[in-house]
Amino acid sequence: xxxxxxxxxxxxxxxxxxxxxxxxxxxxxxxxxxxxxxxxxxxxxxxxxxxxxxxxxxxxxxxxxxxxxxxxxxxxxxxxxxxxxxxxxxxxxxxxxxxxxxxxxxxxxxxxxxxxxxxxxxxxxxxxxxxxxxxxxxxxxxxxxxxxxxxxxxxxxxxxxxxxxxxxxxxxxxxxxxxxxxxxxxxxxxxxxxxxxxxxxxxxxxxxxxxxxxxxxxxxxxxxxxxxxxxxxxxxxxxxxxxxxxxxxxxxxxxxxxxxxxxxxxxxxxxxxxxxxxxxxxxxxxxxxxxxxxxxxxxxxxxxxxxxxxxxxxxxxxxxxxxxxxxxxxxxxxxxxxxxxxxxxxxxxxxxxxxxxxxxxxxxxxxxxxxxxxxxxxxxxxxxxxxxxxxxxxxxxxxxxxxxxxxxxxxxxxxxxxxxxxxxxxxxxxxxxxxxxxxxxxxxxxxxxxxxxxxxxxxxxxxxxxxxxxxxxxxxxxxxxxxx
Numbered sequence: 001x002x003x004x005x006x007x008x009x010x011x012x013x014x015x016x017x018x019x020x021x022x023x024x025x026x027x028x029x030x031x032x033x034x035x036x037x038x039x040x041x042x043x044x045x046x047x048x049x050x051x052x053x054x055x056x057x058x059x060x061x062x063x064x065x066x067x068x069x070x071x072x073x074x075x076x077x078x079x080x081x082x083x084x085x086x087x088x089x090x091x092x093x094x095x096x097x098x099x100x101x102x103x104x105x106x107x108x109x110x111x112x113x114x115x116x117x118x119x120x121x122x123x124x125x126x127x128x129x130x131x132x133x134x135x136x137x138x139x140x141x142x143x144x145x146x147x148x149x150x151x152x153x154x155x156x157x158x159x160x161x162x163x164x165x166x167x168x169x170x171x172x173x174x175x176x177x178x179x180x181x182x183x184x185x186x187x188x189x190x191x192x193x194x195x196x197x198x199x200x201x202x203x204x205x206x207x208x209x210x211x212x213x214x215x216x217x218x219x220x221x222x223x224x225x226x227x228x229x230x231x232x233x234x235x236x237x238x239x240x241x242x243x244x245x246x247x248x249x250x251x252x253x254x255x256x257x258x259x260x261x262x263x264x265x266x267x268x269x270x271x272x273x274x275x276x277x278x279x280x281x282x283x284x285x286x287x288x289x290x291x292x293x294x295x296x297x298x299x300x301x302x303x304x305x306x307x308x309x310x311x312x313x314x315x316x317x318x319x320x321x322x323x324x325x326x327x328x329x330x331x332x333x334x335x336x337x338x339x340x341x342x343x344x345x346x347x348x349x350x351x352x353x354x355x356x357x358x359x360x361x362x363x364x365x366x367x368x369x370x371x372x373x374x375x376x377x378x379x380x381x382x383x384x385x386x387x388x389x390x391x392x393x394x395x396x397x398x399x400x401x402x403x404x405x406x407x408x409x410x411x412x413x414x415x416x417x418x419x420x421x422x423x424x425x426x427x428x429x430x431x432x433x434x435x436x437x438x439x440x441x442x443x444x445x446x447x448x449x450x451x452x453x454x455x456x457x458x459x460x461x462x463x464x465x466x467x468x469x470x471x472x473x474x475x476x477x478x479x480x481x482x483x484x
Contacts, residue, residue: 016068019077020058026084027054033091040094043109047087050116054080057123064127072161076122079166083115122165156181156192163200168207175204175215182222190226198223198232205241214253217245221256224263233260234270243279246286246298258286258297265304274301275311280318287323292332299327299339306346312354321347321357328366328380337370341380348386355390358383364391368404376408378415385423393433401427402440409445417449418457421464428467438474447481 014022031051037044058080067073090108092098099105159181162174182189201223204216220238223229238260245257261279264270274280286298302324306315320343327340344363347354358364367384371377384404388396396402408420424442428434437443446468449461468474 014074016074016077019074019081020062023058023077023081023084024055026081026088027051027058030084030087030091033088033095037091037094039097040106040109043106043113044091044094047109047113047116050113050120051084051087053120054084054116057120060127061123070158072126072158072165076119076126076165080119080123083112083119086112086115118167125165156189160193160197160200163197163204168209168212171204171207172209172212172215175212175219178219179215182219186222186226190223190228193223193229195232195236198229198238199236202233202236202238202241205238205245210250210253213245214250214256217242217249217253217256217260221260224260227263230264230267230270234264234267234273239264239270239273239279240277243274243277243282246279247282251291254286254290255294255297258283258290258294258301262297262301262304265301268308271305271308272311274305275308275314280305280315280320284318284320284323287327287336292336295327295331296333296335296339299324299331299336299343303339303343303346306343309350312347312351315347316354316357321354321363322361325358325361325363325366328363328370338377338379341367341370341377341383345379345383345386348383352390355387359387359390363387364396364401365399368400371404371408374411376404376412376416378413378419381408381412381416381419381423385419385426388423389426393427393430396427397436402436402442405437406440406442406445409442409449414452414454414457417445417452418454418460421446421449421457421460424464425460425467428464431471434468434471434474438468438471438477443468443474443477444481447478447483451483 031048034044034048034051058077061067061073061076064073090105090112094105099108156178159174159178163171163178178189201216201220204212205220207213207216220233220242224233242257242260242264245253246261249257261274261283265274274283280302283298283302286294287302290298302315302320305311306320324340324343324347327336328344331337331340344358344367348358364384364387367380367387371380371384384401388401405420405424408416412420424437424446428437443465446461446465450458450465452458452461465478469478
């Protein structure tokens with residue numbers, strides 16, 4: 001027992017140079033033992049080929065200028081030494097045929113081969129990706145930064161480096177620390193985040209552990225919302241694993257993945273890619289079954305996607321029209337309803353088939369009901385404007401179109417008022433409709449719009465008034481207004 005304790009103390013106090021020397025001593029021992037084994041020839045041949053690669057990796061590692069300054073090097077050498085000892089131990093069991101079962105030994109050898117792969121990969125990664133230099137850089141090059149800032153950057157870089165090397169449990173611990181670090185000082189973490197770190201996080205999104213996936217998507221959600229690395233995230237392949245999390249992740253995983261897609265889908269290229277990777281259906285399901293935050297984020301993502309004309313038909317085939325109308329009626333948050341209205345506006349902008357689909361699903365009634373609220377939104381009025389030319393005057397009147405237009409002209413934003421005036425232009429095709437619009441009280445409100453600061457608002461108001469003035473009663477109404 002005392003001897004073991006002494007060994008533990010020695011192990012803890014060894015320097016990186018001492019671990020390097022120890023690993024170099026173990027390599028020929030491991031190779032000789034491995035070559036003595038007669039059984040499991042295929043597996044041992046593979047293990048020997050990997051052992052033969054270790055000396056060159058150790059040389060590369062030891063020649064790095066930051067070799068002795070970084071804890072990652074020392075830990076990597078410890079891991080290599082431990083694997084080499086395991087090679088010697090298993091080789092001795094095989095030579096003496098002291099193993100309990102053939103299948104168990106085969107499994108042990110496969111696991112050993114995987115550990116050697118990991119050691120070789122991590123040694124190469126420390127050199128090739130610059131992880132080793134990154135993790136040491138702030139301590140060596142503080143520059144104008146204060147010492148505490150440099151130390152903090154150094155700690156963050158080391159955490160980010162640990163996401164790329166070692167076994168999954170070590171990465172899990174690094175991820176925990178990174179999540180805490182982002183809670184304390186997200187700006188500091190983002191300032192040192194590099195592309196290789198993004199790639200490592202994206203890989204962790206597909207980890208077997210649900211907890212790791214959940215924590216990883218929490219970090220990625222913060223990165224996406226920061227607006228500083230969307231292109232890196234997309235180019236490193238973040239969209240497919242995010243979509244899979246929306247489909248089958250935990251409640252937190254789904255929410256964070258959906259919010260990430262909401263931000264990323266603001267790019268037209270990413271929006272197309274989400275459709276291409278099969279993201280529409282899971283997003284539509286979240287709109288129907290998700291909690292309030294996830295529902296709003298999903299509706300916003302679909303709204304962003306609907307802004308791309310060539311994917312609108314795909315959205316329709318997945319049933320988006322009915323879902324958006326339902327959100328307009330029953331959305332949990334006001335934001336969900338606003339996104340649904342904007343999505344319907346996009347869908348109906350220039351596609352007659354989609355307009356007919358929205359009308360047949362009761363979209364006009366839902367839009368009018370939504371616009372009856374105290375602050376009618378421009379997007380909903382825009383969607384209504386896109387639809388009014390596809391239904392008869394009688395239907396519009398029976399659904400309450402005229403009181404709604406008056407309400408928007410009185411209480412809506414200038415953009416909403418402009419869309420309402422444009423809708424009036426589109427329905428003024430008959431004398432009867434012009435008469436009804438004049439009697440509803442629209443003309444004084446349109447005259448008032450002529451004083452707007454926006455040129456486009458004044459222009460559309462003038463067009464609406466002009467189309468109404470072909471009726472003598474409306475003409476007298478315009479003249480009666482002193483400001484007309």
